[in-house]
Amino acid sequence: MKELNIERLHIAVGDQEIVRGLTLRVPRGEVHALMGPNGSGKSTLAKVLAGHPDYRVTAGKILMDGEDLLELEPDERARRGLFLAFQYPSEIPGVTIANFLRAALQSRLPEGGELEATDYYAKLYEKMELLGMDRSFTSRAVNEGFSGGEKKRTEILQMAVLEPKYAVLDETDSGLDIDALKTVAHGVNSLRGPNLGILLITHYQRLLNYIVPDHVHVMVAGRIVRSGRKELALELEERGYDWARDGATEPAYR
């Protein structure tokens, strides 16, 4: 199956259970929005998908195209095609965007494989143009001294260059003004296609006006409480998360 499959997942930090039996499937070619109030466990899910060492999976499975992700190190997951656009991207002082992305691409080549420099820069510049980024950006250190908007744009640039099979976008809209939001959305939309599945994590419906999802899921207190088509987001906006929680019966996917 070409899908990212999360089955009855439980996640704990210390003694506290944060995700409590979450089931969700993101097939390639689709965009799934995951919405929920603060503290519902959305970002925890994102980090666990990527393999963050601080979280403990106590039960459940995560399969990517049938392969057990929980058995893999964070870098192995990335090289197999999982990408996480971070809510708070780290700064890497002294390492330029160009060098960082080159190292990331290089890590995907078989041993002894060499990246062709001219091809690489052609691709990098093409993607930067797509995101309305100036070429001089490539010589800046990754995220160092970047504005919120620049950081988010850089995340999407990395996604564009690394061409993942599945991308998790964690609150990519937070801290963006409307122009920056449009640019980022344009970038994401241009990457949509049959070979990419996207899990779009967001607090607000606003982003979904620009990146229109195929499906919407509402997460409350560590579980999916409602799933539906894109209209669900609008309904949620109108009625609020309490409505979503009260009406919860069981997950849409089994």
Add this chain to the structure above:
Amino acid sequence: MKTENSAVDIDRNKGDFFYPEVHVRDAGVGLSERTVHYIADVKDDPDWVREYRLRGLKTFLEKPLPTHWASKDLEAIDFNKIRYYLSPGTEPKRSWEEVPDDIKRTFERLGIPEQERKFLAGVEAQFDSEAVYSNIKKAVGEQGVIFVGSREGLKNYPEIFRKWFGKVIPIADNKFSALNSAVFSGGSFIYVPPGVKVKHPLQAYFRINAENFGQFERTLIIADEGSEVTYMEGCTAPKFNTPTLHSAVVELVALKGAKIQYITVQNWASNVFNLVTKRGLAHENAEVKWIDCNIGSRLTMKYPSVIMKGRKARGEVLSIALANDGQHQDTGAKMIHAADETTSNIVSKSISIGKGRATYRGLVHVPKHLKNCKNNTECDALLINATSRTDTYPAITVRGTGNAVQHEASVSQVSTEQIFYMQQRGLSEAQAMSLSVNGFVNDLVRQFPMEYSVELKRLIELEMEGSVG
């Protein structure tokens, strides 16, 4: 990445081999007047040098080890168990073909003859106590540039040699400069005539092959008025179970308007005590620049210095230290301002890995009567693990008006979030670490000559690979 210009030995294990000793001249074990006389006899020293050596010995024996501030690890050196002079008893050769087979193989394994062909203006290769090979490109020699071993310098150019020898670093500067003064052998003697700019670097390669051995090279570089020269040194030794001692003295003299750049990539094995005194004298409008990279050794104590004695003289130290398990890199810089309008710059970056320890000691001295002197000091430390250690001891005395000094220091750590972020992009933990470390030293390494910056980055990568469990 291309390595064909590899300027230094990049692999720890690559230098970890040795051939059976072929020494004909051997001063035996331990240090006494007899040892000093043996060395003076073998080298056929003039009387003034023999006397100089004996004064060095006396001073060495009188001076205590630096105790109150220095590492206690110094006490692990047993001066009575070290061999102070070993040589094959032949003159340095001008062509590699003439170098004895085992020694030639050693340097071939380290890639030295290849580098010489590619980008160097001259090479000297020292094996234990003496140079076995020394050659300068014909065109450079024809400009009047002298590049020979210290013994040959003393024999063939006695006037220049004697005029400057021991003038920048006196015998009694410290216990180890005294030791070097007593038993020195090998090292380079360079003279660049007025106005001559040596385009390509001159390189010396120091190799220790023998066990229980001390290498005490003595280097003297004189750049005459308006001349320019770059000198690079590299070094390796096999890893023995007993301590090896390396205690060099390096004196630089930049006459009016001259420029000397001195580059060191120190990659000694982890049993080597590396206790080196390096100092440059910058005359009017002259510049002395030390680029100092310390990757190897068990304990390094080295603080390259510049005395700016002429108006508008400039001094600079750019240093990188990497301290891994079992290593203490005690490094830094000294800037002595002794004339008006002199400027100095110190940029020091250290990386401590595992239980490694990096120490920065800096001294900046600007006396009261001087005007318009400037110093800039930046020292940054990066800690990789919770067990890593760094210390900074700056000593800055700036008196008088119109002198400016600026000091910045920082300590940072590679965070788990940063590593996770990089891993999420596909880099292994070790690759992420080494990229972070390279980023940390990047702005400094960019100022190095190409061949060295590429190799230094690879060396850091190798160190990081071993450090991530």
